[in-house]
Amino acid sequence: MHALLSINNLTKNYGTTEALCNFTLEVVEGQVLGILGPNGSGKTTLLSILMGLRYPTSGHFTWFNTPPNHVPTTRIGALIEVPTFYPYLSLYDNMRISALAKNISYNAIFPAIERVGLTPNLKAKVATFSLGMKQRMAIAQALLGNPKIIVLDEPTNGLDPEGIVEVRNLIKELNAGGTSIIVASHNLDEVQRTCTHVAILKKGHLQAFGGVNELLTSAKVAIVEVRNPENLIDFLNSNPTIEVIERVGNSFKLLVNKSEHQVTFITDFQNHGIAVNSFEIRNLNLEELFITLVRK
Numbered sequence: 001m002h003a004l005l006s007i008n009n010l011t012k013n014y015g016t017t018e019a020l021c022n023f024t025l026e027v028v029e030g031q032v033l034g035i036l037g038p039n040g041s042g043k044t045t046l047l048s049i050l051m052g053l054r055y056p057t058s059g060h061f062t063w064f065n066t067p068p069n070h071v072p073t074t075r076i077g078a079l080i081e082v083p084t085f086y087p088y089l090s091l092y093d094n095m096r097i098s099a100l101a102k103n104i105s106y107n108a109i110f111p112a113i114e115r116v117g118l119t120p121n122l123k124a125k126v127a128t129f130s131l132g133m134k135q136r137m138a139i140a141q142a143l144l145g146n147p148k149i150i151v152l153d154e155p156t157n158g159l160d161p162e163g164i165v166e167v168r169n170l171i172k173e174l175n176a177g178g179t180s181i182i183v184a185s186h187n188l189d190e191v192q193r194t195c196t197h198v199a200i201l202k203k204g205h206l207q208a209f210g211g212v213n214e215l216l217t218s219a220k221v222a223i224v225e226v227r228n229p230e231n232l233i234d235f236l237n238s239n240p241t242i243e244v245i246e247r248v249g250n251s252f253k254l255l256v257n258k259s260e261h262q263v264t265f266i267t268d269f270q271n272h273g274i275a276v277n278s279f280e281i282r283n284l285n286l287e288e289l290f291i292t293l294v295r296k
């Protein structure tokens, strides 16, 4: 597997604000990397530095093992800012403007439009497009020149459920066709559905990085409803490795070590006089992992 992007100790300060702190990771060919984090955690700062829109305070990165200023812009596609387009021009004319701005031949337009499934809409005015179609057009602009990797900042922002599905399917199709993708998002469910890898940021610090399946099988979630919550709380206080993800009344959602077995759990509860109404143990989802990592 070839490293497409290697980031080493990247740090960015805005005055006294530490937006990114010693950020290190590697993206290899074939990955769809989701960058997750609460508002202000440094996602846009990171992507802007990677796309040469901002300078880091320290640290460095390479694309294709090459310093960023030596990489031809056609090798990396990006959708970082809100997409700009001219509503009263056709899709083709909008694409021509983008190609001109990027100094890419018009021959690149048809393959890019084809890949996002908008060929039948070539001559239609962009004003008639749904939000999902506009976003697909913006992704087609990022695909001009057939880059190996594309970088998308919040591609489903503002889209209705139908538009979200369109963009989700498109990301999967592009990846299946050999394009690697880095996508910053607030939409945890989308990231779980579309990404192979995930990086979770909090206040500029990388909290977790790895394969989605790997991270989601690293722990389990136990959902337990009890009649005497005070006994359960005592038990949890003496077992700091078990985290409370959420509590609603007498119902608790707990993050437990993968090796904890349902039987030992039930025995522990009985030994602590905890009266259990219901108990269920299941796999972790990305939202639960995210909540436990970012609130610490």
Ligand SMILES: Nc1ncnc2c1ncn2[C@@H]1O[C@H](COP(=O)(O)OP(=O)(O)OP(=O)(O)O)[C@@H](O)[C@H]1O
Binding pocket: 014, 017, 018, 019, 037, 038, 039, 040, 041, 042, 043, 044, 045, 046
């Ligand atoms: N141009 C700037 N000048 C000063 N501070 C900035 C600037 N841009 C970002 N910041 C600060 O840097 C931190 C990281 O911001 P950034 O926009 O990268 O986060 P984000 O994760 O993309 O947030 P969001 O999810 O809200 O888009 C925040 O504290 C933000 O206020």
